[in-house]
Amino acid sequence: MGGMAGVLAGLLPAGKAWAEDLKMGLLVPGSVSEEGWNRIGYNALKGVQEQLGATISYVELQQNPASFEKAFYDYASQGYQVILGHGFEFQDAALSVAEDYPETWFLISSSDIHEGRVIGLHTDTSQPFYLMGVIAAKMGKKAGLVGGMEIPPIQQAFEGFKNGVRSVDPDFPISEAYIGNFTDTTAAKEAALSMIAQGADFVLPNASGATVGGYQGIAESGADVRTFSIFSDFTPVAPDNILGLYVADYAQGVVEVVRGIRDGAPPEANVVFGLKDEKVMQFTFREDGPVAVPDAIKAEVAEVAAQIAAGNIQTHSN
Structure with a gap:
């Protein structure tokens, strides 16, 4: 047939x-x-x-x-x-x-x-993750990345984040961990809490269905830990921590x-x-919460985003 x-x-x-x-x-x-x-x-x-x-x-x-x-x-x-x-x-x-x-x-x-x-x-999630890395390095002291499984899309996204961080501060510390699956919300939460306990104040979970556990850990750690909402709006889970939202249509x-x-x-x-496809990829800052990205950093991020969209910044290695 x-x-x-x-x-x-x-x-x-x-x-x-x-x-x-x-x-x-x-x-x-x-x-x-x-x-x-x-x-x-x-x-x-x-x-x-x-x-x-x-x-x-x-x-x-x-x-x-x-x-x-x-x-x-x-x-x-x-x-x-x-x-x-x-x-x-x-x-x-x-x-x-x-x-x-x-x-x-x-x-x-x-x-x-x-x-x-x-x-x-x-x-190409490495592009918005690069922008998050720039923000993390300008606003925080140490970053933590919580992944599901070590597969190319997640590794590439995290590479983008790390490259964004290094574009600001090559010595900025970053922790990275994988929970080994996409379903264990408790493992994602524990990984986030562990990173925060070791000084991470900007944490990004990227683990499909388990991602929400990472945001739960961030929320429980208090308002000093920052993050970005990815793929869906997790603001209700961590209302005091989320700086903005990346979604791809x-x-x-x-x-x-x-x-x-x-x-x-x-x-x-x-x-x-990628960021050049405005109908598909949106990267927005939160305007209604207790935490916010300063206007000067927003302006810098907007310029970096324009350079990425124009093909002038390579956000990952391949």
Whole structure:
């Protein structure tokens, strides 16, 4: 069924083959009810449904590569023309299944891949994290980074943060720890508390569903610890600590990629969203709370952001 849809797409005018029966599946590493990473994937799927009229479906999975392959196979065999694996961890399974379903498009979040119809969709989070690093070095004394697993998207984001810090003060101390999963909120909280106990006064958690635990630890440590809200608004969790918000409207980015695939104009390389893509990436300062970034630092950060968007500052090494 999926193969037949692909054949028709090659024979009919652009957009005609899928005008009535575009089907898209989503694989998420956890629950879409969680604020943060998994919810972003679900919002992308809903955007494709609402804007492109697609039939959609999603499956919630644990960290199990065998289940990733099965889910990809299930959707491809049921004629889903586009399947989004929402996370770098889905890349290998997609490459394996794509061998049997060459007419199906496999989109992989947080990936830089482009092999056949396996396409990476990557938001360059190192760019806003670079800005957070600049802020941390100008406002704090020591930074702490709490990651989920040591996978490229998180490592790249943290590299951006560290490069931002070093652009201000090469000797600024930074602690970094990974909890080894994306679900253990208690571990994320304990890692944040440990860093704070060792003097970190700017702490950033980046651990998908476990991220909220990091903010809980920050909040419990008092108002002297600063942080930035990432991916979703965690201000209700740490109202006295959050300086601003970074969000990526990844949903709209996915919609445009799928629209291009449907209309016969698929990506010719992996897709990278950054600060230059104003409709996708937003970096804003909080104006309504007890903590704030001074205006002079805001102005400096705005200039750095403009330089990054123009391609004049490299925020990560590759």
